[in-house]
Amino acid sequence: MEKIFLLPDLPFDYNDLEPFMSEETLRIHHDKHHAAYVKEANFILERLDKAREGGLELNLKAELKALAFNAGGAILHSLFWANLAPPGTSKGEPVGSVKMAIEEEFGSFERLKEQLNKTAMSVEGSGWAALVYQKETRRILPMQIEKHDVNLYPAVQILLVLDAFEHAYYLDYKNEKAKFFEAFWNIANWEEVNNRFEKLIQ
Numbered sequence: 001m002e003k004i005f006l007l008p009d010l011p012f013d014y015n016d017l018e019p020f021m022s023e024e025t026l027r028i029h030h031d032k033h034h035a036a037y038v039k040e041a042n043f044i045l046e047r048l049d050k051a052r053e054g055g056l057e058l059n060l061k062a063e064l065k066a067l068a069f070n071a072g073g074a075i076l077h078s079l080f081w082a083n084l085a086p087p088g089t090s091k092g093e094p095v096g097s098v099k100m101a102i103e104e105e106f107g108s109f110e111r112l113k114e115q116l117n118k119t120a121m122s123v124e125g126s127g128w129a130a131l132v133y134q135k136e137t138r139r140i141l142p143m144q145i146e147k148h149d150v151n152l153y154p155a156v157q158i159l160l161v162l163d164a165f166e167h168a169y170y171l172d173y174k175n176e177k178a179k180f181f182e183a184f185w186n187i188a189n190w191e192e193v194n195n196r197f198e199k200l201i202q
Protein backbone atom coordinates (compact mmCIF):
# COMPACT_ATOMS: atom_id res chain seq x y z
CA MET A 1 0.00 0.00 0.00
CA GLU A 2 1.30 3.40 -0.97
CA LYS A 3 1.78 5.58 2.09
CA ILE A 4 0.43 8.69 0.42
CA PHE A 5 -2.89 10.44 -0.13
CA LEU A 6 -4.62 9.58 -3.39
CA LEU A 7 -6.98 11.55 -5.60
CA PRO A 8 -9.98 9.27 -6.14
CA ASP A 9 -11.85 9.22 -9.43
CA LEU A 10 -15.32 10.70 -9.15
CA PRO A 11 -18.02 8.03 -8.73
CA PHE A 12 -20.09 9.78 -11.48
CA ASP A 13 -19.49 11.79 -14.66
CA TYR A 14 -18.62 15.47 -14.48
CA ASN A 15 -22.03 16.53 -15.81
CA ASP A 16 -24.09 14.08 -13.74
CA LEU A 17 -24.83 16.54 -10.93
CA GLU A 18 -26.29 19.24 -13.19
CA PRO A 19 -28.20 21.47 -12.83
CA PHE A 20 -27.28 21.60 -9.13
CA MET A 21 -23.51 21.49 -9.64
CA SER A 22 -22.12 22.30 -13.07
CA GLU A 23 -19.56 20.30 -15.02
CA GLU A 24 -17.22 23.30 -14.96
CA THR A 25 -17.41 23.60 -11.17
CA LEU A 26 -16.86 19.90 -10.70
CA ARG A 27 -13.88 19.77 -13.07
CA ILE A 28 -12.13 22.66 -11.34
CA HIS A 29 -13.11 21.51 -7.85
CA HIS A 30 -11.95 17.92 -8.26
CA ASP A 31 -9.15 18.20 -10.81
CA LYS A 32 -7.58 21.40 -9.47
CA HIS A 33 -8.55 22.11 -5.86
CA HIS A 34 -8.79 18.56 -4.51
CA ALA A 35 -5.75 17.53 -6.53
CA ALA A 36 -3.77 20.42 -5.05
CA TYR A 37 -4.60 19.40 -1.45
CA VAL A 38 -3.54 15.83 -2.20
CA LYS A 39 -0.31 16.95 -3.86
CA GLU A 40 0.62 19.37 -1.09
CA ALA A 41 -0.21 16.91 1.72
CA ASN A 42 2.02 14.31 0.05
CA PHE A 43 4.76 16.87 -0.46
CA ILE A 44 4.73 17.66 3.27
CA LEU A 45 4.88 13.95 4.13
CA GLU A 46 7.90 13.70 1.86
CA ARG A 47 9.54 16.64 3.63
CA LEU A 48 8.90 14.99 7.02
CA ASP A 49 10.60 11.83 5.75
CA LYS A 50 13.58 13.80 4.48
CA ALA A 51 13.90 15.63 7.79
CA ARG A 52 13.94 12.28 9.62
CA GLU A 53 16.75 11.15 7.39
CA GLY A 54 18.64 14.26 8.45
CA GLY A 55 18.62 15.99 5.09
CA LEU A 56 16.29 18.86 5.89
CA GLU A 57 15.66 21.35 8.69
CA LEU A 58 11.94 21.92 9.10
CA ASN A 59 9.82 24.57 10.76
CA LEU A 60 7.72 21.82 12.24
CA LYS A 61 5.01 24.09 13.57
CA ALA A 62 4.39 25.55 10.11
CA GLU A 63 4.69 22.17 8.36
CA LEU A 64 2.21 20.47 10.68
CA LYS A 65 -0.26 23.31 10.34
CA ALA A 66 -0.03 23.01 6.56
CA LEU A 67 -0.31 19.22 6.82
CA ALA A 68 -3.51 19.48 8.87
CA PHE A 69 -4.97 21.88 6.30
CA ASN A 70 -4.00 19.87 3.22
CA ALA A 71 -4.61 16.39 4.62
CA GLY A 72 -7.97 17.67 5.87
CA GLY A 73 -8.70 18.93 2.37
CA ALA A 74 -7.68 15.63 0.79
CA ILE A 75 -9.83 13.55 3.15
CA LEU A 76 -12.88 15.83 3.32
CA HIS A 77 -13.12 16.08 -0.48
CA SER A 78 -12.95 12.28 -0.83
CA LEU A 79 -15.81 12.01 1.66
CA PHE A 80 -17.70 14.78 -0.16
CA TRP A 81 -17.60 13.16 -3.63
CA ALA A 82 -18.70 9.86 -2.17
CA ASN A 83 -21.68 11.45 -0.42
CA LEU A 84 -22.86 13.08 -3.66
CA ALA A 85 -24.93 11.34 -6.30
CA PRO A 86 -26.85 12.29 -9.44
CA PRO A 87 -30.26 13.85 -8.71
CA GLY A 88 -32.94 11.29 -7.92
CA THR A 89 -30.54 8.61 -6.65
CA SER A 90 -32.06 8.33 -3.19
CA LYS A 91 -35.14 10.44 -3.90
CA GLY A 92 -33.57 13.29 -1.96
CA GLU A 93 -34.31 11.76 1.43
CA PRO A 94 -32.49 9.73 4.07
CA VAL A 95 -32.88 5.96 3.86
CA GLY A 96 -32.53 2.96 6.18
CA SER A 97 -31.19 3.10 9.73
CA VAL A 98 -29.88 6.64 9.37
CA LYS A 99 -33.35 7.84 8.40
CA MET A 100 -34.75 6.52 11.68
CA ALA A 101 -31.84 7.92 13.69
CA ILE A 102 -32.24 11.34 12.07
CA GLU A 103 -35.96 11.41 12.84
CA GLU A 104 -35.24 10.49 16.44
CA GLU A 105 -32.45 13.05 16.82
CA PHE A 106 -33.81 15.99 14.83
CA GLY A 107 -37.56 15.31 14.81
CA SER A 108 -37.63 15.44 11.03
CA PHE A 109 -35.42 15.57 7.96
CA GLU A 110 -36.61 19.14 7.39
CA ARG A 111 -35.08 20.20 10.71
CA LEU A 112 -31.81 18.49 9.88
CA LYS A 113 -31.65 20.34 6.57
CA GLU A 114 -32.40 23.62 8.32
CA GLN A 115 -29.63 23.07 10.90
CA LEU A 116 -27.07 21.90 8.35
CA ASN A 117 -27.84 24.84 6.06
CA LYS A 118 -27.39 27.25 8.96
CA THR A 119 -24.18 25.44 9.89
CA ALA A 120 -22.88 25.95 6.35
CA MET A 121 -24.13 29.55 6.10
CA SER A 122 -22.42 30.61 9.33
CA VAL A 123 -18.96 29.29 8.47
CA GLU A 124 -16.52 32.17 8.90
CA GLY A 125 -14.50 32.38 5.72
CA SER A 126 -13.93 28.93 4.24
CA GLY A 127 -15.10 25.67 5.74
CA TRP A 128 -17.56 22.82 5.82
CA ALA A 129 -20.82 21.71 7.37
CA ALA A 130 -20.75 18.11 8.51
CA LEU A 131 -23.15 15.60 9.97
CA VAL A 132 -21.27 13.39 12.39
CA TYR A 133 -21.83 10.41 14.64
CA GLN A 134 -20.41 10.70 18.11
CA LYS A 135 -19.92 7.23 19.53
CA GLU A 136 -19.68 8.28 23.18
CA THR A 137 -23.15 9.78 23.18
CA ARG A 138 -24.52 7.75 20.26
CA ARG A 139 -25.81 11.00 18.80
CA ILE A 140 -25.90 12.38 15.29
CA LEU A 141 -24.75 15.98 15.46
CA PRO A 142 -24.03 18.90 13.17
CA MET A 143 -20.39 19.99 13.13
CA GLN A 144 -18.88 23.08 11.59
CA ILE A 145 -15.35 22.83 10.27
CA GLU A 146 -13.46 26.05 9.62
CA LYS A 147 -10.96 25.69 6.81
CA HIS A 148 -10.31 21.92 6.79
CA ASP A 149 -9.27 21.35 10.34
CA VAL A 150 -10.65 23.88 12.85
CA ASN A 151 -13.58 23.05 15.17
CA LEU A 152 -13.36 19.31 14.50
CA TYR A 153 -14.41 17.13 17.42
CA PRO A 154 -11.72 14.52 18.09
CA ALA A 155 -12.57 11.01 16.93
CA VAL A 156 -16.06 11.69 15.61
CA GLN A 157 -17.14 9.80 12.55
CA ILE A 158 -18.24 11.81 9.55
CA LEU A 159 -21.52 10.73 7.97
CA LEU A 160 -21.91 13.55 5.46
CA VAL A 161 -20.02 16.70 4.47
CA LEU A 162 -21.03 19.80 2.59
CA ASP A 163 -18.29 22.00 1.16
CA ALA A 164 -18.82 25.68 2.00
CA PHE A 165 -15.65 27.02 0.34
CA GLU A 166 -16.35 29.60 -2.37
CA HIS A 167 -14.79 27.30 -4.96
CA ALA A 168 -17.68 24.87 -4.36
CA TYR A 169 -20.40 27.24 -5.54
CA TYR A 170 -19.16 30.54 -6.92
CA LEU A 171 -19.23 29.71 -10.64
CA ASP A 172 -22.79 28.38 -10.36
CA TYR A 173 -24.36 30.55 -7.68
CA LYS A 174 -22.07 33.62 -7.37
CA ASN A 175 -22.65 35.25 -3.97
CA GLU A 176 -25.90 33.35 -3.35
CA LYS A 177 -24.40 30.51 -1.38
CA ALA A 178 -27.72 29.76 0.35
CA LYS A 179 -28.99 28.55 -3.02
CA PHE A 180 -26.11 26.11 -3.30
CA PHE A 181 -26.73 24.73 0.18
CA GLU A 182 -30.43 24.25 -0.69
CA ALA A 183 -29.48 22.60 -3.99
CA PHE A 184 -27.08 20.23 -2.23
CA TRP A 185 -29.99 18.17 -0.87
CA ASN A 186 -30.91 17.18 -4.42
CA ILE A 187 -27.54 15.52 -4.91
CA ALA A 188 -26.89 14.08 -1.44
CA ASN A 189 -26.20 10.35 -1.56
CA TRP A 190 -28.21 8.92 1.33
CA GLU A 191 -27.32 5.33 0.46
CA GLU A 192 -23.69 6.21 1.17
CA VAL A 193 -24.56 8.12 4.36
CA ASN A 194 -26.59 5.14 5.56
CA ASN A 195 -23.73 2.75 4.76
CA ARG A 196 -21.35 4.89 6.80
CA PHE A 197 -23.83 4.98 9.69
CA GLU A 198 -24.57 1.25 9.66
CA LYS A 199 -20.87 0.37 9.82
CA LEU A 200 -20.58 2.50 12.97
CA ILE A 201 -23.54 1.09 14.88
CA GLN A 202 -22.83 -2.58 14.25
Ligand SMILES: [Fe+2]
Nearest residue numbers: 033163165168
Ligand atom coordinates in the same frame (compact mmCIF):
# COMPACT_ATOMS: atom_id res chain seq x y z
FE1 LIG B 1 -13.71 22.10 -1.88
